[in-house]
Amino acid sequence: MATEILSVDFPIHVGYGCAHLNPPAFNAYRGSIVHALHDPGRGDDHAIEYIADGILMVAAGMVQEVGPAEELVKRLPSDGEVTDYSGMLIMPGFVDTHVHYPQVDVIASYGAQLLDWLQDYTFPAEARFGDEAVAREAAAFFLDELLRNGTTSALVFASVHPRSVDAVFEAARSRGMRLIAGKVLMDRNCPQDLRDTAESGYEDSKALIEKWHGAGRLCYAITPRFAATSTDRQLARAGRLAREHPDVFVQSHLAENTDEVAWVETLFPNHRSYLDVYDRYGLLRERSVYAHCIHLDERDRVRMGESGAAAAFCPTSNLFLGSGLFDLQAADTHGIRTGIGTDVGGGTTFSILRTLGEGYKVLQLQDQTLTPSRAFYLGTLGGARSLYMDDRIGNFEQGKEADFLVVDPNATPLMTRRMSKAKRIDEKLFALFMLGDDRNIRAVYLAGKKV
Ligand code: GUN
Numbered sequence: 157m158a159t160e161i162l163s164v165d166f167p168i169h170v171g172y173g174c175a176h177l178n179p180p181a182f183n184a185y186r187g188s189i190v191h192a193l194h195d196p197g198r199g200d201d202h203a204i205e206y207i208a209d210g211i212l213m214v215a216a217g218m219v220q221e222v223g224p225a226e227e228l229v230k231r232l233p234s235d236g237e238v239t240d241y242s243g244m245l246i247m248p249g250f251v252d253t254h255v256h257y258p259q260v261d262v263i264a265s266y267g268a269q270l271l272d273w274l275q276d277y278t279f280p281a282e283a284r285f286g287d288e289a290v291a292r293e294a295a296a297f298f299l300d301e302l303l304r305n306g307t308t309s310a311l312v313f314a315s316v317h318p319r320s321v322d323a324v325f326e327a328a329r330s331r332g333m334r335l336i337a338g339k340v341l342m343d344r345n346c347p348q349d350l351r352d353t354a355e356s357g358y359e360d361s362k363a364l365i366e367k368w369h370g371a372g373r374l375c376y377a378i379t380p381r382f383a384a385t386s387t388d389r390q391l392a393r394a395g396r397l398a399r400e401h402p403d404v405f406v407q408s409h410l411a412e413n414t415d416e417v418a419w420v421e422t423l424f425p426n427h428r429s430y431l432d433v434y435d436r437y438g439l440l441r442e443r444s445v446y447a448h449c450i451h452l453d454e455r456d457r458v459r460m461g462e463s464g465a466a467a468a469f470c471p472t473s474n475l476f477l478g479s480g481l482f483d484l485q486a487a488d489t490h491g492i493r494t495g496i497g498t499d500v501g502g503g504t505t506f507s508i509l510r511t512l513g514e515g516y517k518v519l520q521l522q523d524q525t526l527t528p529s530r531a532f533y534l535g536t537l538g539g540a541r542s543l544y545m546d547d548r549i550g551n552f553e554q555g556k557e558a559d560f561l562v563v564d565p566n567a568t569p570l571m572t573r574r575m576s577k578a579k580r581i582d583e584k585l586f587a588l589f590m591l592g593d594d595r596n597i598r599a600v601y602l603a604g605k606k607v
Pocket residue numbers: 256270274278381382409412473499502
C-alpha cells in the first residue's frame with residue numbers, strides 16, 4: 157500500500173489489523189511536535205525542539221525519526237501509514253515519579269496534615285488491599301486514570317500486601333505500560349494488620365523482584381514507606397536487598413513535614429539527619445527516589461546530589477497537606493536529579509499538567525521561577541532521567557520507546573481563546589500547564605500502540 161496522508165476529522169485511528177492483513181512497517185503521525193532534547197536549566201533556547209508541522213515516525217514500537225513534514229513526507233517508505241493530527245501537539249508521555257495506587261479512594265480527604273492524614277484516611281484505605289479483588293479493581297482504575305491524564309510511565313507505591321504488587325504489575329503488563337512498583341515495607345508505628353516484619357518484608361520483596369523486575373516494561377522498587385514506620389532491622393534488610401540488586405529501584409518519603417522530621421529525629425537519635433538514616437542503611441544511591449525532600453539542610457543536599465538519588469517534587473500534595481515548599485533552586489545547585497510526582501492520594505490530581513501548574517506557584521512563593529521549558533522537561537525527560545530511564549523514554553530521539561501523547565491545546569472555549577493569543581510554543585505550553593488537564597489529552601500511545 158502506498159503512503160497516504162489521511163485527512164479525516166479527529167479522532168483518526170488506522171489501527172493494525174483493520175485495513176491490513178499485516179501490520180504496516182511503520183506509522184507516521186503528523187502534527188506540531190514538541191520534545192525536550194536536554195535540561196533547559198534557567199534558559200537554554202535549544203533545549204526544546206518544536207516542529208510546527210512535523211512528522212513522528214514509529215516502527216516496531218520505537219521512534220524512528222522526527223522532522224519537518226515537508227521533508228519527511230517525500231521520503232516516507234511506501235508500506236506505512238500517516239495519521240493526521242494537524243492542530244494537535246504531539247509530545248512524549250508524562251512521567252510520574254511518585255504516586256500511590258492504593259490511595260485512589262483517599263484523594264481529596266478533608267482537614268489533616270501528614271501524620272493525622274496517614275492515621276485517619278490512608279492506613280484504613282490501604283488495609284483493604286489485602287483483598288485481591290479490591291487490589292485488582294483499584295489497579296485497573298488507577299492505571300486507566302494515569303493514561304487518561306497522559307502519564308505513560310510511573311514509579312508507584314503498592315500496599316504492604318505482596319498481592320497488591322502482583323495486581324498492579326498484571327494490570328500494567330496487559331496495558332503495555334512502563335511501570336516501576338514495590339511492596340510497602342513497614343513493621344512499626346502503623347496498625348497491626350498493615351505490619352510486615354523485617355524478615356517477611358525482605359523475603360516477600362526478594363520474591364517479587366525475581367518475579368517482576370525486568371519482565372517486559374516492568375521494574376521493581378524496594379519500598380520502605382518512610383523511616384518512621386520501619387525498625388532499624390527492617391531498614392538494614394532493605395539496604396541489604398538494595399546492595400544485592402543494584403539495578404532495582406528504591407523509593408521512600410523524606411523530610412516532608414516538620415512534625416514528621418522531629419519524630420524521625422527522636423526515633424533515630426544517633427543519625428545526623430533524616431536523610432542520614434537512609435544513607436547509613438545503604439538506601440541512598442542511583443535509582444533511589446525520595447518524595448518531597450522539603451526540610452533538608454545543605455549537607456543533606458550535597459550528599460543527595462553526589463549519591464545520584466533523585467527527588468520527587470510533589471507540589472499539589474505539599475500544598476494540600478500543608479507540608480512546605482520544595483526548593484528547586486537548591487536542588488539544582490547541588491545537582492539533585494528532580495522529577496515531578498502527583499503523590500495521589502496526598503496529591504489532588506493525576507494530571508502532570510496541573511501538577512506543573514502548581515509547581516510554578518510553589519516556586520513563585522519562593523521568588524524562584526519555573527520556566528515553561530523547564531516545566532515541560534521535568535514532566536517528560538527530567539522524570540525519565542530521575543529514574544535513569546532517559547536512554548529509553550522521555551523524548552523522541554531515535555530508538556526510544558514510542559510512548560507519546562496527542563494533546564489538544566483548544567480543549568475548552570477558554571483555552572481556545574487564550575491559545576489564540578499565545579504565539580510561541582513556550583507561551584502555549586505555559587497556558588497548558590496553568591489551564592490544562594485530562595481534557596486536553598486526546599490520544600495516548602504506548603510503544604507505538606494507541607490505548
Ligand atoms: N509519608 C509516609 N507515607 C506517606 C504517604 O502515603 N503519603 C505521603 N504524602 N507521605 C507519606
